[in-house]
Amino acid sequence: MTKKISPHNKNNKLKIVSKNENIKSSAMRLKTIVITVLLLFMILIGRIVYIEFFYTVDGKKLKEKAYLQSTQNKILTAKRGTIFDRNGKTLALSADVDTITVNPAYLKVKKNAVVDQVATNEKIAKIADKIVELFGADKDTIINKLKSNKPTETLVSKVEKTKIDELTKWLKENKYTSGINIDPDTKRYYPYNNLASHVIGFVGSDNQGLEGIENRYDVTLRGKEGRLTTAVDVTRDEIPDNHQEYIAPENGSNVYLTIDSNIQIIAEKYLKQAVEESKSEKGGNVIIMNPTNGDILAMATYPDYNLNTPMTITTMKQDEYNKLSTQEQTNKLYQMWRNRAVVDTYEPGSTFKTITAAIALEENLAKTDTPGDFNCIGYEEIANTKIRCTAVAGHGKETLRQALENSCNPALMQLGRRIGAEKFYKYLKAFGMFESTGIDLPSEGNSTFWPENKVGPIELATMSFGQRFKITPIQMVRAASALANNGELVTPRLVKQIENTNTGTITETKIDNVRKVVSKETSDKIRDMMHSVVENGGGRNAQVKGYEIGGKTGTSEADPNHPEEGYVSSFLAIAPVENTKLTVLLTLYKPQVKNHYGGHIAAPAVAQMLSEILPYLNIPSNISTDNVQSANITVPNVTNKKISDVKKQLKELKLQPDTKAPDDEIVKEQVPPSGTKLMENGIVKLYTNEYNTRVSKEVPNLKGKTLQQAKAELESRNLNISAEGTGIIISQEITSGKQVDEGTVIRVKLQEKISNSQH
Template identity: 30%
Template sequence: MNPQERTFRKRSKLLRFGLLVGMSSLVLRLFYVQAVEAKSLVVDAQKWIKTEKDIVGTRGAIYDRNGQKLAFTGVAYDLNVDLDAFRPSKGKSKVDVPEEYAKFLAPLLGATETELLGYMKNDDTSVHGVGLGPKGRKVDASVFEKIEAAHKDQKFLGITTSRVDIRRYPSGSTAAHVLGFYGISGDSDKEAGLAGVEAVYDKQLLGVPGHMEYFTDVDGYPLPNFEPQITKQPTDGKDVVLTIDGTIQHFVEDELDKIVQKYWPKHATIIVADPNNGEILALGNRPTFKPAEYASADQEALWNNWALRSFEPGSTFKTFVMTGALAENKLNLAETFQSGAITVDGMTVRDWNEKGFGTISYREAVYNSSNVGFVKIGQKLGKDSLFNYLYQFGFNKPTGIDLPGEENASLFDPKKMSDIDLASTSFGQGVSVTPIQQVAGMIAVSNGGKVYQPHVVKEFRDQKTGQTVEEVKPKVLREVANPEVFNTVRQVLEETVLYDANKIDYIRGYHVAGKTGTAQVPKPGGGYEDDKYRLSFTGFAPANNPKVLIYVSVDQPTRNAPLQFGSTVAAPSGKVVLEQTLRYLQVPIDPNDNTVKDKNSKPDDTAAKPVEPKTFVKVPDLIGATKDQANDLIKQSGLQIQAVGDGPKVTGQWPDIAYGQVPEGTEVKVYFGPEGIKDGKVKMPDLRGLSMREAMETMSLLQLQMEPNGSGYVTKQGTAPGTMVPFGTSVKLDFSPQS
C-alpha cells in the first residue's frame, strides 16, 4: 500500500467517524427536544399564533334626501393591557404597578378600580395580554388621546390600543325603525346590520372585505410590536341616500311625542309619503329606541315597527270598498237608504252612533262613515268583485317595502266566506291589513290608480366621490280602475273633510281629502273589547293634485280620550303634520278656497296668497373664492349669501354645485374656514334664532350633526359659539316656537 492510499484511508475513517458523531448528536438532540423540552416548546409556540381574519372597509353612511347624515362609521378604540409590564424580567429597570393603571383608567372608562384590577391581576404567566371588558371596548377618541399623551411621558406603556369602527347615529332615535341598527348577532363574532335599512342593505353598505394576518398570544390578544400585514385591501361600502326628509321626519317625531304625552297609547305610527312615486318621506313609531343603544333597548320598542303590523283597519278601509263599487257601476252616490241598523245572517250591524242618521244618500254614508251604508255597498258589489279590487289595491300580499318584518294581511277567502263576513269586510272589520298597505292603496286613490311600491331608499353613492352609482326607480305594482273613478273618490273624500262640523282635518287653502277610522280591538278568544280602539286617519292634499299623503294610527289610548274616534284623536295629529309638510315643501295654496271662513277673519280678509312661480338658476361653485369673489358670483347668479366663519376663503357651501338648480333669490350658506386647517376641526357658529331648516343646513355645511329637541327656532345650543369642534360632532339644539 503506497503512502497515498494510506492517507486516503485515514481521511476516510476520520470522515466516517465525524459523520457518525454528527448523526448521533442530531439523534440525541431530537430525542431531547421531543422528550425533554416538548412541554416548554409547546408553551412558547402558543405565545406566537399567526391569526388570519377578514377586514372590512369603511361602512357606508346613511343620509336623508337632503344630505343630513343619519348614520355613519366613526373611529373608536379597543383597549388591552400587556401583563408583562407588571412582571420582572432580565434587563427591565422598572416594573409597572396594576393599581396605578387602574387609577388612571377608571375615570376614563367610567369603571371602578376594583373592576379593572379584576382583569389586570392575573398570575398565569402564559397569559400576556387582557382586555378590560365591555367598558374597554369601542372607547372614544378622547380616551385614546389621553393614553397617547401618557405614552409620550413614558407612562402606562403597557396599555395598548386597537383602532376599530363604531356605528354612530347622531340624531338619536330619529327614524329609528327606518335606520334599524348595526351590531353583533347571536353567537357570531361579526358585526352586521340587524334591522331596518342597516339589515336590508347590509351588503351594499358593507362593501367587499379584505384580508389581514397578525400574531396573537394564546388568548387571542395581538402581540405588541408586530404590525399586522394586510394581504388584500378591502373595498369601502356605498353610501345610502334615503327618501326620508329630515325636516318632515322631525315633524312626525315631534307629533308622536305629543300623542304619547297626551294619550299614553300602546302604539302609534305616522307615515308621510309622496303619492306620485311611492317615496316614504317620513316614518315614525312609538314606542321607539336609540339605534346606538339597541342592546339595552326595550324589546317591544326595538321590534315595534307598527307601520308594518297587521290589524283591523276600521273605516279607513271604506275608501277601497267605495272605489270598487264605483268602478263596477254598482253604486249611485245619490241613491238613498235607511241608516241605523241592518240584519245579516241573523246578526245585527249598527251604525257607530247606534241610532243611525235617518234616510241618507250613499254620499252622506261616506260623510257619516255609516257601517250600514257600506254593508249595502258591499252587497251591491258582491264577494268576488269586492275581493278583486282589494287584491288590485294589494291587500292580498305585502307591499315589498325595503324594510324587514312586514306582516301579511289577513282576508277572508271569497269562496268560503259568509254574508256576515262580506258585511264586516265592507266596513273594515274582520280583516287585518298593515298601515303601509293602506298607504300604498291610498297612493293609488290620490294619483288616479297607480299602486306604487313604497320604498325608503332613493339612491346609492360612492363614498369617496359622492357620485350616484345606482338610483332606485319608482315601481308601479298595479293599476286600479280608471282616473274618472278616482276623481269622484277624491271629491267625496274632500267633501267628507268639509262635512265635519268641527273641521278637525280641514286646512284652509289646501283642499284636504281624507277618511278617519275607529276599529275595535279583537279579544284573543274571539269577539271585541268594549273599551279598546285603534284610531286612524289617512288623507292627502291638495285633493285635485296631491303632493303629500299621510297616515296616522293611535292604538288604544289610555287617557284624555273619553270619546275614542279617529276624528278626535288621530285626525288632529294628521292635520298638524300635513300642514307643516305642505308649507315646508312650498306647495302652492288655492287663493279662492273660501269654503270655510277663518273664525278670526275680518270681513275684507281673503285666503292666504299662493306661492308665486319662481325662476330657477344654477348654483355657482364658490369653493376657494375670497369673500369679494363669492359675493360677486352670488350676485351674478341672482342669489343671496349668508356667510358663516371668519376665514379668508370659502371652504364649504350649501347648497353646493351637486344640488343643481335652485329658485332665484335662494340664500346660499357659505362657510369661510381658516386656512391650512389640519386637525379636522371647525368653529361652532351661533345658531340661536335660526329655524330648524336653517340650522340643519348650516350644520350640514360645517359637516356637523345636530340633536334637535322641540320645534320652531333655536333657543339654546349645547356647544358654545366659537368653540372648535371636530368634524362630525353632534350638537344638541333646543327649539321653541317664536312668539
C-alpha cells in the same frame, strides 16, 4: 500487628456477603444506564427519521407558527357608510375611535425565563387601575381579562382619541408597551338622537346593523375589513422599517333616504301631541307617502327612542323596568324598537270604506250621488244578527257620498253584499292585501283575512267596513295611494339612492309601478268623495286653510277575542285633492279619552301636519300672501304656574306649549318671554327646575320664500316667525346658520316682487 481472621467467625461471613451485593448493585445500575441511553438514542434516531421522511405537513405548520410568532395582524375596520335624508342632511355617521385589546400572555413578567407572579400581579393591577381611571370600566372585569388564558381580550371598545393619547403616554412612561394594543375602530353617531329612530335603526357593538335601515342595508353600509401585517420582536413590539403587508379596507356605501327630515320633525311633533292628548296607552304611528312614486317622506312610531342609547327604555319608568327579569327586559326593548307602522297589524276600520267604495264604483255597482241608493235604519240584520250603526236612529236614505260622509256601516254592508265575496277578494288581492308591500325595512308584517271559502254573510258584512281582518298601516297607505294616483299601485320605498364611496358611483332606486288596480275615473270619484268627507262629514277637523284636503275617519272596535287591545282610532288623508302629492295615515292605539273617534282625536293632528308640510313643499295655496295671518297673539306670563294650567291657557290662545315636564311641575322660565307677539300655532317653550335642558336649532335661509313657506320651515324646527310687509322675504334679523334656542322668534321683512313692466 496482623489480625487473623477465623473462618468460623460469623461476623466475617456477613462482611463477605455484603461486598458481593455491592458488586451486583453496581452492575445493575450500569445496565440500567446503558439501556436508558440506548432507548433515548433510538427515540432520537426515530424522531429524526420521522421528521425526515414523514413530517412534511407538520413542518409546514411549524413554519406557520414561527411566522405568526414573528408577525402581528391588525384588523383595519372599514368605515360604515353615512345615512342621509333626501336633502343630504346627515342622519347617521361613523367617526374614528379606538378599541383597546390585550394579549394577556405578553403581560407576564419573567426573571431568568421564569414567570415572576408577584411582579406580574403588580403590573396587571396598575394597568387595571389606569383603565378604570380613564374609561370608567369595572375593575374586576378588567383584571380577569388581563389574566385571561385567551390569546386576545377586548378591554374597552370605541373610545375617544383624547383618552387614548393619555393611555399611550402612560404605557410608554411605565414601559408597558407589550401586550396592550390600540386598534383603530369606528363608532356610530346619530346627530338627531330620536329622529326617525324606527326607520334608521342602530348598530351593535360590532358595527352590525340591528334594526331599521341599518339592518336592511347592513351589507351595503358595512363595507369590507382590511388588514395590516407587521413584523414584531420577542416582546411583540413592532420592528421599525420592516416589511408590512397592507390590505386596504373598502369603506361602506352612503345611503340617501326618501325621508325629508323637516317633514319627519313635523310628523313626530304632532304624533306625540296626539298620543299624549288622547292618552293612547299603546302609542301611535304616522306614515306620509308620495302616492305617485312611493317615496316615504316621513314615518314615525311613538314612543320613540334615542338611537345613541338604544338600550335605555323609554316606554316605561326606569325603576319599573329594573324590577323585570332579564328576559322580560329584553322583550320590552324589542317592543320599543318595533316599527309598528310596518311590523304590526291592526283593523283599519272605516278608512277601509274607501277601498270598498272604489270596488263598487269600478264594478258599476253604485254611483256617487244616486238618491236613496242606501237605507240606514240604525242597524243591518244579517243571518239573524244585528250589526249596528253609530247613529242609533239611523241615517235614513243616503247616496254613496253621504254614506262615506256619515261613515255609515249599514250602507257599506249593503254595498258589500252587491260586490260579493269573490269580487271582493279579487280586488283585495289587486290592492296588495295578501302580499307584503316590498318596503325596504326588515320584518314586514303579514295581513290576516278569512279564507275566501270561509267568508259568509256576516264576515263579508264586517269586512266591508274594515273590521275583523288585519293589515299593516303601510299596506293601508299603499292601497289608499293607488286611489290617489289614478288607480296605479306603487311600491313604497325608503331609499332614494346609494353612493359607492370608493368609486363615486350613484345608483338610483327605481320607482316600482306594480299594477293598475282601478281606473282613473274611479280614482277621481273617490278623491272627490273624500274631499266631501272633510268639507261636510266626519273629517271636518282635518280642514286646512287654503288647501283642499280629502280624508276618511277610522275607529275600529276591540276584537271580542282580545278586548285588552282597545279601540284603534285613525285618519287617512290625501292632499291636495287634485294632483295629490301626499297620502297620510295617522293611527292611535287604545285611546283612553271619552270621545275616542278618529275624526275627533286623529284628524286634528293630521290637519296640523298638513298646515306646515304643504307650504314647506311649495304646494300652492288658494290664500294670497296678503291674507296670511300676522303676529297678533300676545304671549302671556306663565311662570310660577302648573304645567297643566299653562297648557290649557296657551291652547285657548291658539299657541303651542312645548315641554318635557310632567303636568304637576311649575314653570320657571318661558321662551319667548311674555309680551312677545306670535302667529297662530306659535311655539312657547316651558322650563321647570327639573326639566330645563335647552335645545338649539340652526336658523335656515329664508330669503326668497313666501311667509307661509318660511313659517312652515321654522315651525318644523320649533322656531317662531314675526313678519313685516307682504310678498317674498328679502331679509331676516337673525342670519342663517346661527344656532338659537327653540322658541326663538325670527323676524323677517317681505317685499312684493317688481314686475318687468315696472322697470
